[in-house]
Amino acid sequence: MQPESINAASAGYIAGLRKNAPSAKALAQGVLNGDITALSRAITLIESANPNHFEKAAEVIAQCLPHANKSVRIGITGVPGVGKSTFIEAFGKYLTGIGKKVAVLAVDPSSTVSHGSILGDKTRMEELVKDKNAYIRPSASGETLGGVAQKTRESVILCEACGFDTILIETVGVGQSETAVHSMVDFFLLLQIAGAGDELQGIKRGIMEMADLVVINKADGDNTHKANFTKTELNRALHYFPPKASGWQPKAMTCSAVNRIGISETWQQIERYINHAKNNGYFEMCRHKQNTYWFTETIHQLLLNRFYSNSETASHLETVKKAVQNGEISPFAAASIVLKKYFSS
Amino acid sequence: MQPESINAASAGYIAGLRKNAPSAKALAQGVLNGDITALSRAITLIESANPNHFEKAAEVIAQCLPHANKSVRIGITGVPGVGKSTFIEAFGKYLTGIGKKVAVLAVDPSSTVSHGSILGDKTRMEELVKDKNAYIRPSASGETLGGVAQKTRESVILCEACGFDTILIETVGVGQSETAVHSMVDFFLLLQIAGAGDELQGIKRGIMEMADLVVINKADGDNTHKANFTKTELNRALHYFPPKASGWQPKAMTCSAVNRIGISETWQQIERYINHAKNNGYFEMCRHKQNTYWFTETIHQLLLNRFYSNSETASHLETVKKAVQNGEISPFAAASIVLKKYFSS
Numbered sequence: 001m002q003p004e005s006i007n008a009a010s011a012g013y014i015a016g017l018r019k020n021a022p023s024a025k026a027l028a029q030g031v032l033n034g035d036i037t038a039l040s041r042a043i044t045l046i047e048s049a050n051p052n053h054f055e056k057a058a059e060v061i062a063q064c065l066p067h068a069n070k071s072v073r074i075g076i077t078g079v080p081g082v083g084k085s086t087f088i089e090a091f092g093k094y095l096t097g098i099g100k101k102v103a104v105l106a107v108d109p110s111s112t113v114s115h116g117s118i119l120g121d122k123t124r125m126e127e128l129v130k131d132k133n134a135y136i137r138p139s140a141s142g143e144t145l146g147g148v149a150q151k152t153r154e155s156v157i158l159c160e161a162c163g164f165d166t167i168l169i170e171t172v173g174v175g176q177s178e179t180a181v182h183s184m185v186d187f188f189l190l191l192q193i194a195g196a197g198d199e200l201q202g203i204k205r206g207i208m209e210m211a212d213l214v215v216i217n218k219a220d221g222d223n224t225h226k227a228n229f230t231k232t233e234l235n236r237a238l239h240y241f242p243p244k245a246s247g248w249q250p251k252a253m254t255c256s257a258v259n260r261i262g263i264s265e266t267w268q269q270i271e272r273y274i275n276h277a278k279n280n281g282y283f284e285m286c287r288h289k290q291n292t293y294w295f296t297e298t299i300h301q302l303l304l305n306r307f308y309s310n311s312e313t314a315s316h317l318e319t320v321k322k323a324v325q326n327g328e329i330s331p332f333a334a335a336s337i338v339l340k341k342y343f344s345s
Numbered sequence: 346m347q348p349e350s351i352n353a354a355s356a357g358y359i360a361g362l363r364k365n366a367p368s369a370k371a372l373a374q375g376v377l378n379g380d381i382t383a384l385s386r387a388i389t390l391i392e393s394a395n396p397n398h399f400e401k402a403a404e405v406i407a408q409c410l411p412h413a414n415k416s417v418r419i420g421i422t423g424v425p426g427v428g429k430s431t432f433i434e435a436f437g438k439y440l441t442g443i444g445k446k447v448a449v450l451a452v453d454p455s456s457t458v459s460h461g462s463i464l465g466d467k468t469r470m471e472e473l474v475k476d477k478n479a480y481i482r483p484s485a486s487g488e489t490l491g492g493v494a495q496k497t498r499e500s501v502i503l504c505e506a507c508g509f510d511t512i513l514i515e516t517v518g519v520g521q522s523e524t525a526v527h528s529m530v531d532f533f534l535l536l537q538i539a540g541a542g543d544e545l546q547g548i549k550r551g552i553m554e555m556a557d558l559v560v561i562n563k564a565d566g567d568n569t570h571k572a573n574f575t576k577t578e579l580n581r582a583l584h585y586f587p588p589k590a591s592g593w594q595p596k597a598m599t600c601s602a603v604n605r606i607g608i609s610e611t612w613q614q615i616e617r618y619i620n621h622a623k624n625n626g627y628f629e630m631c632r633h634k635q636n637t638y639w640f641t642e643t644i645h646q647l648l649l650n651r652f653y654s655n656s657e658t659a660s661h662l663e664t665v666k667k668a669v670q671n672g673e674i675s676p677f678a679a680a681s682i683v684l685k686k687y688f689s690s
Contacts, residue, residue: 058675295666298679304648
């Protein structure tokens with residue numbers, strides 16, 4: 001039997017929401033008043049793929065922007081299995097415990113396929129989810145990393161305007177998304193665990209180079225000794241790296257998220273960095289540079305989108321690409337042929 | 346006193362060259378016949394920034410392309426001071442000694458400013474320069490790495506069509522140029538020297554990850570012990586890296602280019618790799634992938650060039666960029682404004 005009455009009620013409720021869709025101004029005002037419902041709605045609006053929503057979304061952001069930027073933005077990465085959710089749960093609870101308002105966002109371009117592999121399962125952050133001073137939002141979905149990253153960066157602006165002063169941006173440490181997250185945060189934390197041959201996993205992918213702090217999680221029970229050994233190894237490796245532009249010397253430390261050990265020490269390191277970077281002007285300079293970076297990135301992205309979304313170009317491109325792969329035409333000659341056709345259409 | 350007669354003679358000679366400028370077909374034929382003068386002229390043609398030369402250059406390349414691809418392409422990188430020129434001199438002489446025809450090219454985007462910091466001073470390769478089975482060509486100059494890399498990649502095609510079977514592409518290990526070179530070669534060699542704290546210099550910039558072989562140069566005299574120690578350290582580090590897509594395990598070895606020790610061993614390693622990669626199909630697959638990569642890269646480059654060379658856009662861009670840096674407008678809103686104006690013009 002079809003539960004018709006419930007469906008009708010749901011439909012009515014949704015229609016009601018639509019009818020009552022607040023104006024950009026009202027939505028922005030709600031965000032600025034610290035209203036979580038308004039914040040969620042505003043983020044849904046900027047995440048919308050419906051072109052009719054773009055202008056309204058831009059308006060909300062424009063109104064929130066003057067009230068943003070007053071936060072510490074922390075990127076957290078680590079390959080699956082290092083215990084990111086447990087760490088964020090423990091770290092987030094610690095932060096709200098010392099009076100912070102914490103927003104947790106994610107950049108996970110794979111979430112379209114995996115239906116939100118990070119933060120998707122909020123049950124892994126049971127306590128934080130119920131904390132009224134925490135706001136958890138899973139990754140925007142989207143086909144390209146650029147698109148997902150852009151939406152997360154806009155969400156940061158909205159969260160800050162809503163009064164969140166500590167923004168955690170989680171990403172899964174397996175692809176290019178760390179670079180995207182690195183370019184939108186003030187501090188970049190690499191989470192690792194002790195494990196044979198894994199000590200250099202971050203070095204391998206150039207992630208260690210971006211880290212301001214390496215935290216070796218699961219330093220508990222039988223694992224404690226191994227974690228301490230890894231800490232020593234990593235501190236040695238980090239020492240070899242030339243100094244960072246920020247003048248900060250990254251270090252490795254251990255923690256046990258599940259036992260809530262090493263959590264306050266992690267925050268102390270971050271506070272120390274923020275003071276350091278604010279004092280020497282790097283903090284401000286870095287945010288300016290990040291703005292310019294995303295401006296340029298977005299321009300490039302939009303130029304390429306327009307090119308690739310041209311259906312005539314797409315089919316022509318495939319034909320020419322085959323000839324290129326087979327070495328029948330040089331890649332450079334082929335590119336000019338494709339573009340000549342694109343610009344003449 | 347102005348040496349008028351000499352100037353007049355020079356001018357006449359240059360004019361003569363221009364008048365006698367061979368057709369694309371004649372130039373390509375010269376290259377295919379193994380004529381070095383034709384090869385040099387053809388490379389000068391493809392390096393020309395004069396748009397009138399583009400079509401002719403494309404024609405020469407198109408005619409050479411079916412005769413290219415029959416070579417081993419080796420990228421050689423290392424920071425200044427590791428002895429790249431000395432190594433290439435020794436390595437090149439060894440190769441011609443065993444019957445190879447060696448072309449040495451370079452990718453050095455800084456050469457416009459430094460007037461050819463790599464390979465510019467041919468006196469550093471005294472013997473190789475005089476070797477009739479070697480051809481040395483300094484880096485193309487250009488403002489962008491993309492432009493310089495493209496010209497080098499086209500030069501590779503011409504050198505191969507001219508009968509050179511071993512192509513060495515040198516780059517200076519301080520920027521992004523290694524990535525460009527890595528994506529145009531079959532084998533990537535990282536040159537290092539022993540030195541306090543320098544062991545991980547390649548890891549730091551993600552270059553070690555690209556290397557198929559690390560050669561520690563200057564393993565001579567007092568330095569021998571230190572070089573051997575570095576070799577052990579590096580072999581240990583390389584072991585931590587996950588296996589490469591090629592299934593090849595990179596290793597570190599020592600050499601003394603100045604004493605011609607370790608040179609034949611270097612070549613043996615490269616030969617071993619080539620056999621390995623040809624047997625498992627990686628060699629062919631990699632070249633196909635590189636073709637596609639350069640095709641896509643060139644399309645993107647041309648799209649961006651067209652955008653940035655639009656003078657109206659350029660001035661608008663500067664104004665908007667300032668607002669973005671100061672946080673007056675979000676990078677994303679700013680990008681759409683700039684592009685709306687660009688596409689409407």
